[in-house]
Amino acid sequence: MRHRTFFWFFLPTGLAMLLFIALPIISVVMQSLFTPHEAVLIASENCGPFGCTVSTTVDQEATAQIRADKPMGRFVGLDIYLDRGHLATQEIAAAWASADSMGAFFSEVFNLPFYRALTFTLTYTFVVTPLLIMLGFAVAVAVNSLHRRLKGLMIFFSLLPMIVTPLVGSLILFWMIDSRGVLGQFISYLAADPSLSLKASTPLMWMSLIVYGIWSSAPFAFVVFYAGLQTVPKDTLESAMIDGATRWEQIRYVVIPHLMPLVTFVALIQLMDNFRVFEPIIGFSAEAHATSLSWIIFNDLGGETRQLSAAATTSVLTIIGVAILLSPVLYRTWRDFRGKT
Amino acid sequence: MAQSVAERKSLGLRITLTVFLVIWFMAAAFPFAWTVWGSFKVELDFFSIADWTNAIFGRNTQDVHGSSVTGAGYYGAWVEEGFGRNVMNTFIVCFFVVCTSLTLGTLGGYALSRSGNNYVFWLLIIALIFRAMPPITLVSGYLPPFFQYNVWGILPTAIIVLVAINQPFTLWMLHSFFMKIPKDLDEAAMVDGCTRFQAFRHVIIPVMWPGVITTGLFSFLLAYNDFAVTTMLLSADNRTMVPEIAAFLGTTQTEGNVMFAVAAVVSATVPLFILVMFFQRQIVSGLTAGAVKG
Numbered sequence: 001m002r003h004r005t006f007f008w009f010f011l012p013t014g015l016a017m018l019l020f021i022a023l024p025i026i027s028v029v030m031q032s033l034f035t036p037h038e039a040v041l042i043a044s045e046n047c048g049p050f051g052c053t054v055s056t057t058v059d060q061e062a063t064a065q066i067r068a069d070k071p072m073g074r075f076v077g078l079d080i081y082l083d084r085g086h087l088a089t090q091e092i093a094a095a096w097a098s099a100d101s102m103g104a105f106f107s108e109v110f111n112l113p114f115y116r117a118l119t120f121t122l123t124y125t126f127v128v129t130p131l132l133i134m135l136g137f138a139v140a141v142a143v144n145s146l147h148r149r150l151k152g153l154m155i156f157f158s159l160l161p162m163i164v165t166p167l168v169g170s171l172i173l174f175w176m177i178d179s180r181g182v183l184g185q186f187i188s189y190l191a192a193d194p195s196l197s198l199k200a201s202t203p204l205m206w207m208s209l210i211v212y213g214i215w216s217s218a219p220f221a222f223v224v225f226y227a228g229l230q231t232v233p234k235d236t237l238e239s240a241m242i243d244g245a246t247r248w249e250q251i252r253y254v255v256i257p258h259l260m261p262l263v264t265f266v267a268l269i270q271l272m273d274n275f276r277v278f279e280p281i282i283g284f285s286a287e288a289h290a291t292s293l294s295w296i297i298f299n300d301l302g303g304e305t306r307q308l309s310a311a312a313t314t315s316v317l318t319i320i321g322v323a324i325l326l327s328p329v330l331y332r333t334w335r336d337f338r339g340k341t
Numbered sequence: 342m343a344q345s346v347a348e349r350k351s352l353g354l355r356i357t358l359t360v361f362l363v364i365w366f367m368a369a370a371f372p373f374a375w376t377v378w379g380s381f382k383v384e385l386d387f388f389s390i391a392d393w394t395n396a397i398f399g400r401n402t403q404d405v406h407g408s409s410v411t412g413a414g415y416y417g418a419w420v421e422e423g424f425g426r427n428v429m430n431t432f433i434v435c436f437f438v439v440c441t442s443l444t445l446g447t448l449g450g451y452a453l454s455r456s457g458n459n460y461v462f463w464l465l466i467i468a469l470i471f472r473a474m475p476p477i478t479l480v481s482g483y484l485p486p487f488f489q490y491n492v493w494g495i496l497p498t499a500i501i502v503l504v505a506i507n508q509p510f511t512l513w514m515l516h517s518f519f520m521k522i523p524k525d526l527d528e529a530a531m532v533d534g535c536t537r538f539q540a541f542r543h544v545i546i547p548v549m550w551p552g553v554i555t556t557g558l559f560s561f562l563l564a565y566n567d568f569a570v571t572t573m574l575l576s577a578d579n580r581t582m583v584p585e586i587a588a589f590l591g592t593t594q595t596e597g598n599v600m601f602a603v604a605a606v607v608s609a610t611v612p613l614f615i616l617v618m619f620f621q622r623q624i625v626s627g628l629t630a631g632a633v634k635g
Contacts, residue, residue: 001452001457005537010452012444012448013508024482027485139361154362158365159621159624160369160617163613164373164613165566167583168583172376186393227628297480298477300481301481301573311481315477315482322474330470334466
């Protein structure tokens with residue numbers, strides 16, 4: 001295809017991505033380096049019969065002037081990155097100096113909003129991803145052994161947790177796991193502790209969120225692995241059988257190596273998607289026990305005071321996190337590409 | 342096909358498999374069944390603290406409404422709170438997002454699949470990076486210009502943003518579908534005197550329908566399921582379903598009308614249920630399209 005033709009075919013989608021993804025990223029980076037101008041204040045002294053009072057008023061004209069001159073705001077460099085709401089370098093240094101044990105240091109660090117969110121986000125990502133791959137694989141192997149007509153039915157119901165809107169899915173689970181819900185009551189009955197409640201227990205809340213994550217993403221792994229199982233070479237399986245491999249050995253030495261590229265694929269997609277965990281925190285009203293990076297951005301942007309600079313800074317840090325997660329894949333793709341040419 | 346002796350499973354294995362599948366089936370389907378059933382009850386039955394069988398037989402619902410099922414939650418959500426308007430908005434957004442994404446995506450995906458130039462690789466990598474970024478990280482970049490040009494809060498803005506966010510994924514998926522169509526086909530059309538666009542429009546698109554429908558389904562799901570972007574970019578009057586459900590939680594929980602939210606949640610699930618029923622094959626093929634290449 002000639003460059004000219006390519007250009008015209010690619011222009012609409014390229015323009016859409018340029019205007020609504022690339023430019024906003026630049027804008028987000030800029031916003032994280034600037035902060036809105038403070039109002040220009042004038043102090044004036046009013047002297048009356050009862051003495052003098054100093055009153056400060058906002059100089060509307062001068063404020064408007066400075067805002068018009070420099071619409072980006074004040075340049076503050078990395079100040080917002082280092083403040084208490086984000087990387088909190090000072091607080092960390094203070095905690096390091098004052099804490100007498102590692103435990104005390106970490107508990108202080110986890111009280112800082114950014115690190116609290118980062119801890120949960122990373123825990124969620126790296127606990128949910130392997131577990132959902134294992135569950136998805138197990139379901140795929142089990143469904144694959146079923147009769148043909150049952151397979152369709154199982155696939156239909158297995159797709160539901162993944163297809164359903166994340167917020168809706170998390171609400172449906174939350175209403176059941178909540179202390180008033182049927183599963184919540186069952187859990188507190190099992191634990192013989194009637195006061196046990198999701199809203200009051202941080203470990204229980206984390207576990208519920210992780211269960212939701214596995215529940216909603218395992219179907220994806222299941223479908224991909226199930227499709228992969230259909231392509232396992234029959235000859236290899238048969239020769240393994242003739243050589244006396246047990247069922248488990250067949251799975252371990254024939255099926256799993258064959259599906260390995262799919263495992264990498266699912267792991268990559270799920271790492272990216274789990275890193276943005278957000279809806280379940282809203283659905284479970286979990287913000288008292290667990291927050292995520294996406295939730296911090298959402299929280300800063302919402303409400304009456306839209307803290308754009310703070311949200312933009314967290315956004316940049318989140319993008320850096322995604323980039324780190326993605327870098328092995330990008331490096332491998334680039335190496336393959338270099339190898340080909 | 343008869344199973345060979347070697348393939349026959351032992352009884353123990355069969356029982357383990359069946360038990361495992363039943364547990365997974367319950368985990369996948371039971372929450373939906375429970376919520377649908379509970380949405381026709383009053384709150385005291387849906388959250389039955391005293392006796393969980395109330396949720397099944399609806400004793401409190403019987404006391405309040407004289408029957409063990411009631412549509413009060415649905416009446417509250419659809420009539421009192423006007424949930425129908427949000428449903429309308431959702432379908433307007435989804436329709437335009439799907440149409441626009443597919444138009445832009447097929448053009449771009451076709452170009453990517455038919456060009457052998459180096460920049461194709463880099464464009465696909467950039468699309469992959471864009472796909473990996475959480476959409477909410479872009480929102481603080483949207484807000485200032487949208488406020489400045491006074492386009493915040495209206496449906497067209499949300500539609501354009503959703504289309505753009507959708508593009509990287511759409512491009513990857515359509516690219517892999519287009520790669521499966523032999524290049525000889527459009528070359529033959531061009532030898533016969535078609536321009537590149539005519540070959541694309543009259544020869545390639547007609548054989549691409551399965552791929553286009555599958556990609557359209559995923560665009561629909563993305564627009565339908567989005568919460569982060571729509572809740573930030575739509576004003577209260579123009580909300581789609583999902584942000585409205587989130588708003589229900591804020592307002593109705595205090596008024597003791599959780600059942601409105603439950604009814605709304607069930608209403609929002611029904612279209613997806615129907616979608617999976619009719620398009621199960623396409624959804625499965627779409628999920629695996631990216632994976633098959635490894």
